[in-house]
Amino acid sequence: MTDDVCGRCGEPYPPSARYCESCGHRVAGIAGATDSPGTAEHGTAEHGTTGPGSGATAPACRDCAGPVAADGYCLQxxxxxADPRDHWSDEPAPGTGGVCDRGVRHTRNEDAMALYAAPDVRVLVVCDGVSSAPDSDRASLAxxxxxxxxxxxVARTEPAAELDAGWSExxxxxxxxxxxxxxDGVGEMAERREPPSCTFVASVVTATRVTTAWLGDSRAYWVPDDGPAQPLSTDDSWVEEMVAQGMARADAVASPHAHAITRWIGPDSGDAPPRVVETPLDTPGxxxxxxxxxxxxxxxxxxxTAVVREAVLGTEGGGTAGGGTAVAVADRLVRWATEQGGADNITVALARHPEPGAAPSDNLPLDASDPKEL
Structure with missing residues (x-):
């Protein structure tokens, strides 16, 4: 009998094990214990899930299979x-997928993602709960x-050809x-001095372009099969503001304020509008x-760029730049971040361009190769 693989660190463990010997993660020693509770099968036309554990049956204890009470403890x-949000994945289509993981050091996963795929449109959304504000896991998922x-x-109700230039709105x-x-989701918690809040980044990927909106420091990149990655977003952060004012980036990054964000989503965000950028896609990536x-x-x-390329080439079917499925690449990237220390929650969502099985398009919507901020 072959060993199973730990869903947190990727190391093998024997079928009889309850805990991973490498990282201590509970694996319960049952077949399929590494399956994430939010994993969903991709559909043939379009797909989007509600979140981790959506559609799941009543939980059973992973140690003894006994009933689990509402407080999360086994009655037997x-x-x-385990919290369903500790590690989960979604794969609305083979070329679209993501993995969301608690990491190693945090006790709660405050990251969230939501994905959608249809023949002409893919949607990726990633949010990171603000760790200094309790219960921000609610904000990020909502x-x-x-x-x-x-x-x-919008994708379901508007023709793709008419929508291509309208995704910014x-x-x-x-x-x-x-x-x-x-x-709506945080209720009275909105009155706290530090109410639940989160960062936000979303990309809509079509046959000819990617349109990205963001608030905070969750990032979007375009990683072509050849050449360096191209950032699709710029952090709303103290570091970027200081660099814009002339401070050396190395000094800004070394500051204790380096991880402070300047825009976010939440009751105290001040309704700051997102920045939106359109970027043409004319090569595979x-x-x-x-x-x-x-x-x-x-x-x-x-x-x-190097980390993503290594993850792509390391997936099954990844002997070429196109690699394996999106969720497989996301899983390898999450494992890599965990191996570096897993100091924070980790979320990665990807969409392959062109969409697997789609005919190539040479109808570039923008004149320049550089992104256009709207």
Missing amino acids: CGGRE AAVAARDHLAA ALVAAVALAEQAVL WVVLCSDGLWNYCPDVEAF
């Missing part, structure tokens, strides 16, 4: 059941799902709905969205 052996649902609804509207979803749990370990473009 007293063990603490924001991600609300934005994705709006963008998916749809993304701005999606951010407004995400803001409202957070307010990957659109990659991630939280800082990944990019903190590869903050510059060259390092990020």
